[in-house]
Amino acid sequence: MKKKSIPATKKQVLAKYPDGIERLEIGSGDNPEPGYVHADIQASPKVDILADARKLPLPDNFVKDEIRAVHIMEHFCHPELSSAQMRNDIGTTLEVLKEMYRVLAPGGKFFMVTPDYEKITTSAAKRRVSFDRLQSWTVGGHLNMFDVHHWLWTHDDAEKWFSLAGFIELQDVNPIRARSKIWNLNWTDPKLGQNDRWFETEWYHWLFFEGVKPR
Numbered sequence: 001m002k003k004k005s006i007p008a009t010k011k012q013v014l015a016k017y018p019d020g021i022e023r024l025e026i027g028s029g030d031n032p033e034p035g036y037v038h039a040d041i042q043a044s045p046k047v048d049i050l051a052d053a054r055k056l057p058l059p060d061n062f063v064k065d066e067i068r069a070v071h072i073m074e075h076f077c078h079p080e081l082s083s084a085q086m087r088n089d090i091g092t093t094l095e096v097l098k099e100m101y102r103v104l105a106p107g108g109k110f111f112m113v114t115p116d117y118e119k120i121t122t123s124a125a126k127r128r129v130s131f132d133r134l135q136s137w138t139v140g141g142h143l144n145m146f147d148v149h150h151w152l153w154t155h156d157d158a159e160k161w162f163s164l165a166g167f168i169e170l171q172d173v174n175p176i177r178a179r180s181k182i183w184n185l186n187w188t189d190p191k192l193g194q195n196d197r198w199f200e201t202e203w204y205h206w207l208f209f210e211g212v213k214p215r
């Protein structure tokens with residue numbers, strides 16, 4: 001039987017989604033969030049669009065409502081501090097944010113989850129989390145070349161780079177209160193008290209951040 005190919009060009013994407021896309025997830029990998037169209041640089045049966053987040057095969061203003069990016073934005077380099085060669089080979093955080101801005105329709109939202117460098121280093125200094133966890137949160141899973149972290153974000157980075165890309169209404173999003181349907185990450189609210197080792201959880205170490213493309 002002929003293998004079904006995954007849309008990878010603008011023409012193929014337009015043929016499959018002639019009216020645009022409501023909600024897109026980039027870097028969805030093996031963990032796609034239901035309710036989104038899934039794009040990733042690595043092909044798999046769970047991927048709807050084969051694409052590099054640096055240059056999506058989508059027209060401008062194509063995604064109407066939201067782009068979600070969970071554990072991908074740390075896979076890009078720093079826009080100034082990384083070398084020219086690294087920036088060119090891997091791509092930068094700012095470059096990807098600008099690409100998200102381009103494909104989002106005015107009023108659309110970009111939401112990301114990424115390791116929070118400040119939270120992780122604070123936990124490390126207080127020896128709250130085991131070193132093997134800290135290693136993978138810091139450098140990535142290293143399953144392949146797309147599973148390597150190139151820059152860990154701080155909250156200030158997010159504010160700066162989202163603004164430079166043009167996003168407004170920047171805010172932290174508490175996933176437990178704002179997105180109660182999303183439980184596939186290890187999100188446990190310390191205030192709910194179900195987990196007395198809540199400080200080891202992902203919730204406590206990730207940055208949940210969003211911005212809106214102005215209308």
Ligand SMILES: C[S@@+](CC[C@H](N)C(=O)[O-])C[C@H]1O[C@@H](n2cnc3c(N)ncnc32)[C@H](O)[C@@H]1O
Nearest residue numbers: 027028029031040041042052053070071072146
């Ligand atoms: C750590 S996995 C996260 C997967 C999933 N979002 C999750 O939370 O479990 C990172 C994903 O980003 C994808 N990725 C890395 N670089 C990418 C790029 N330049 N463009 C698109 N996807 C990329 C990888 O292929 C991988 O599926």
